[in-house]
Amino acid sequence: MTTVHKVKSARKQRKCAKCGRTIRKGEAYLWWANRLGGGSRRQDWCKKHGEPRQSDLTMSPHLCALHKVRESLEDLVKAIRAALDVQPSGYWVETARDGLVETLRSAGSDADGVSDDYGQSADAMEDYFVGSSQVNEIREKAKQCRTWAQELEQAANHVEEADGFDVAKMLVTDAVGALEL
Numbered sequence: 001m002t003t004v005h006k007v008k009s010a011r012k013q014r015k016c017a018k019c020g021r022t023i024r025k026g027e028a029y030l031w032w033a034n035r036l037g038g039g040s041r042r043q044d045w046c047k048k049h050g051e052p053r054q055s056d057l058t059m060s061p062h063l064c065a066l067h068k069v070r071e072s073l074e075d076l077v078k079a080i081r082a083a084l085d086v087q088p089s090g091y092w093v094e095t096a097r098d099g100l101v102e103t104l105r106s107a108g109s110d111a112d113g114v115s116d117d118y119g120q121s122a123d124a125m126e127d128y129f130v131g132s133s134q135v136n137e138i139r140e141k142a143k144q145c146r147t148w149a150q151e152l153e154q155a156a157n158h159v160e161e162a163d164g165f166d167v168a169k170m171l172v173t174d175a176v177g178a179l180e181l
Contacts (some may be wrong), residue, residue, distance in 0.1 A: 002057040034059045036038040050122055061075045062121075065114050066145065069107045076103050101160045108152035113147035
């Protein structure tokens with residue numbers, strides 16, 4: 001796992017990888033390095049962006065997409081919980097339920113797309129590296145993504161079929177279980 005370093009005072013000017021702003025000497029910032037082949041790629045961030053999320057820390061486009069799916073679901077569930085704590089009426093529960101169903105379905109579709117991408121990567125590698133253990137690992141990742149996509153779709157159906165205020169509120173709250181990758 002990538003380690004994020006917090007620097008209280010920059011010793012020299014740097015450029016923020018997220019927004020492109022110049023981080024001036026003396027400013028606080030964050031940095032981490034991703035290994036790439038025999039070397040690494042350093043990322044510097046302005047402190048204003050806060051802690052990077054998992055999707056920011058990976059260089060794999062497949063993992064980045066999966067982390068973004070999970071993060072968007074986490075953000076939605078957090079927002080729903082906050083809204084229901086303030087306004088726990090039937091209307092808000094129904095609105096939250098509809099938003100969650102739509103987001104779960106979209107997340108499932110995205111996870112399914114990543115599964116397809118993994119499958120295509122494995123197919124392309126297999127042309128050159130027949131019987132490689134790496135090809136098998138990639139196929140296993142594709143299978144895991146497909147399973148997660150199916151679980152997200154099932155969660156969407158379960159939330160959509162919820163009847164009544166208490167059941168819907170419980171399902172919205174428990175939807176976090178579908179976020180495990």
